[in-house]
Amino acid sequence: MTGSTPAPAAAPGGPSRAATTPPALELRRITAGYQRGKPVVEDMTLTVGPGEAVALFGPSGCGKSTLARVAALLHEPWAGSVLLDGEPARGWRHRAPRAQRTKVGVVFQQPRLAADPRLTLSRLIAEPLRANGRGEEAARRGGELAEAVGLDAELLARRPHEVSDGQLQRACLARALALRPRLLVCDEMTAMLDASTTAALVAVVEAYRAENGAALLAVGHDRTLLERWCDRTVEQGGHW
Amino acid sequence: MAVEEPTPMKTEDGWTSARAHGAARAAGTGRAARTLRVRVSAVLLAAVVLAVLLVPPLFPVDQQAVELTAKLRPPSWEHPFGTDSLGRDLLLRCVYGLRVSLLVGLVAALVATVLGTAVGAAAGALGGRADRLMMRLVDVFSAVPHLLLGIFIVAMFRPGVWPVVLSVGLTHWLSTARIVRAEVLSLRSRPYIDAAISGGASRTRVALRHLVPGVLPQAVLAAVLMVPHAIWHESALSFLGLGLPAHRASLGGLTEAARGSLLAGDWWPTLFPGLFIIIPTLAIAGLAGAWRERINPRRRSELML
Numbered sequence: 001m002t003g004s005t006p007a008p009a010a011a012p013g014g015p016s017r018a019a020t021t022p023p024a025l026e027l028r029r030i031t032a033g034y035q036r037g038k039p040v041v042e043d044m045t046l047t048v049g050p051g052e053a054v055a056l057f058g059p060s061g062c063g064k065s066t067l068a069r070v071a072a073l074l075h076e077p078w079a080g081s082v083l084l085d086g087e088p089a090r091g092w093r094h095r096a097p098r099a100q101r102t103k104v105g106v107v108f109q110q111p112r113l114a115a116d117p118r119l120t121l122s123r124l125i126a127e128p129l130r131a132n133g134r135g136e137e138a139a140r141r142g143g144e145l146a147e148a149v150g151l152d153a154e155l156l157a158r159r160p161h162e163v164s165d166g167q168l169q170r171a172c173l174a175r176a177l178a179l180r181p182r183l184l185v186c187d188e189m190t191a192m193l194d195a196s197t198t199a200a201l202v203a204v205v206e207a208y209r210a211e212n213g214a215a216l217l218a219v220g221h222d223r224t225l226l227e228r229w230c231d232r233t234v235e236q237g238g239h240w
Numbered sequence: 241m242a243v244e245e246p247t248p249m250k251t252e253d254g255w256t257s258a259r260a261h262g263a264a265r266a267a268g269t270g271r272a273a274r275t276l277r278v279r280v281s282a283v284l285l286a287a288v289v290l291a292v293l294l295v296p297p298l299f300p301v302d303q304q305a306v307e308l309t310a311k312l313r314p315p316s317w318e319h320p321f322g323t324d325s326l327g328r329d330l331l332l333r334c335v336y337g338l339r340v341s342l343l344v345g346l347v348a349a350l351v352a353t354v355l356g357t358a359v360g361a362a363a364g365a366l367g368g369r370a371d372r373l374m375m376r377l378v379d380v381f382s383a384v385p386h387l388l389l390g391i392f393i394v395a396m397f398r399p400g401v402w403p404v405v406l407s408v409g410l411t412h413w414l415s416t417a418r419i420v421r422a423e424v425l426s427l428r429s430r431p432y433i434d435a436a437i438s439g440g441a442s443r444t445r446v447a448l449r450h451l452v453p454g455v456l457p458q459a460v461l462a463a464v465l466m467v468p469h470a471i472w473h474e475s476a477l478s479f480l481g482l483g484l485p486a487h488r489a490s491l492g493g494l495t496e497a498a499r500g501s502l503l504a505g506d507w508w509p510t511l512f513p514g515l516f517i518i519i520p521t522l523a524i525a526g527l528a529g530a531w532r533e534r535i536n537p538r539r540r541s542e543l544m545l
Contacts, residue, residue, distance in 0.1 A: 074434045094443050102440040114431040116450055128439030175439065 021050040022086025024183045024215030025071055025104075030080035032066050039078065040066045046234060048183065053209070053216040055226035058236030064219045065109070068187040071217060072106045085182060102132065105181030109188035111168035115160040121171045122146070122156035128178040145174035149204050166197035173201055177208055184208070186218045190225065202229055274530055281526030288520045292342060295335045304328065304487065312506050322508035324494070325501060330509060334516045336489040341471045342520065344404050348470040351409030353463035356416025361455065363417070364424025365447045375421065378414050386411045390473060391482055399485040404477055408470045416462045423455040464528040468521035475517050491517045 025048040033039035041063035048054045058064045069075035076092035108114035126138035149170040190198040307327035315322045321330035363374040390407040397403035436446050477483035478492030491513045498509030
């Protein structure tokens with residue numbers, strides 16, 4: 001793993017703990033794709049240290065999102081291995097143990113497609129809690145999360161088609177944080193949003209990381225934003 | 241990325257073009273014609289259903305009362321639909337026959353839809369080998385003509401309503417299974433399913449909370465469109481003498497019994513049962529068709545169906 005040592009990290013327990021604590025995410029020589037013979041990602045290695053924020057850049061279609069899906073155990077790579085907190089991934093999608101796949105919170109690029117159109121925002125946010133048999137926490141934790149991302153009660157009763165993209169993405173971020181993931185994967189989280197919503201969402205992520213010491217893998221093409229936001233940036237196609 | 245990014249754009253285009261198309265048609269005569277079709281269908285269906293529900297309790301006449309002196313009378317005030325070869329009142333026989341047909345149609349359509357949805361959803365959600373195996377099974381069943389398979393099933397039991405329901409249900413679930421599977425496959429690749437998996441949802445939870453509610457509008461539509469099929473299937477079986485026992489009025493049985501008198505120039509014993517098969521089935525199909533046009537994917541999510 002070349003260059004796995006994190007650059008000076010702002011998050012708590014960055015460089016000093018790095019020696020003892022395993023990295024939050026290690027992608028080793030990942031090759032992945034959708035159509036046989038046409039890999040989207042080839043032989044990629046990437047490490048996100050504990051509490052570190054890493055930005056992954058690249059032009060459209062270069063496989064950033066695929067890599068993000070692999071990191072979240074949502075897409076099985078053809079070759080290579082994924083380690084979360086030093087533990088190798090034990091499966092993909094449903095075959096990954098629940099404890100392992102809920103370690104990673106994912107925020108997708110398009111909130112419209114990432115939200116079930118039948119659920120109200122409050123149900124959407126609490127969905128991971130219910131899915132893990134923690135429905136009784138739904139009201140309290142859901143309220144907490146909604147407040148953190150800045151959604152008021154009136155919006156929470158609405159369904160996805162009745163709110164704006166920005167409001168829906170706030171709900172999707174709250175959903176990703178519901179189970180207190182150790183690693184947050186933001187796949188072009190702010191690509192469809194205006195500047196003020198972008199700033200608000202980044203602030204929410206940073207507040208969460210400051211509180212929980214979670215690591216971040218931010219995927220995107222907005223260089224200015226990502227360079228300000230993250231400790232270290234990685235460019236797709238380069239060597240790291 | 242290369243695969244993911246264009247997909248939503250395509251969907252978007254599909255929506256906009258579908259809406260533009262719909263708007264263009266609505267602007268012309270299409271809309272008026274559709275409204276007329278819906279109204280006519282609704283009125284006819286309401287009339288038939290009312291007749292079926294109200295005639296038996298309001299006119300406590302035995303529909304099997306034989307009156308040999310009044311056999312094969314043409315329509316009159318006393319017998320609006322005329323009488324059959326045993327002097328039984330045809331209006332009553334038709335109403336009782338339709339009663340059975342509607343019952344069989346509804347129950348059989350329900351059976352077929354539940355079965356089809358279960359198989360289709362399971363195949364789509366499980367994927368891989370299970371999917372291939374189940375869909376090949378559907379292909380095998382489809383290769384056998386419906387009526388032949390239906391006759392085979394009916395022949396295994398004594399004549400009655402339930403074997404007919406079973407026969408229709410077991411032969412008509414195939415198209416629903418295909419429709420539901422296709423819907424599930426398209427829903428399965430949506431990011432919100434990924435989000436649910438990432439949030440720790442089990443297979444069952446994803447299927448029951450996200451996939452099945454998503455395909456429900458399609459399944460309900462398939463069920464409604466299935467009712468006319470089921471009625472025709474039941475009539476065909478009765479026409480062949482395999483459906484209901486001979487003493488129970490059924491539309492197919494009535495048509496079959498009247499075949500002989502048609503050659504003698506007595507048109508009413510075939511015409512009225514025939515109309516009773518055609519009118520309700522066309523009315524149901526008309527209403528379901530109008531509803532199908534209303535629920536394009538975008539509207540469906542807005543209507544929360």
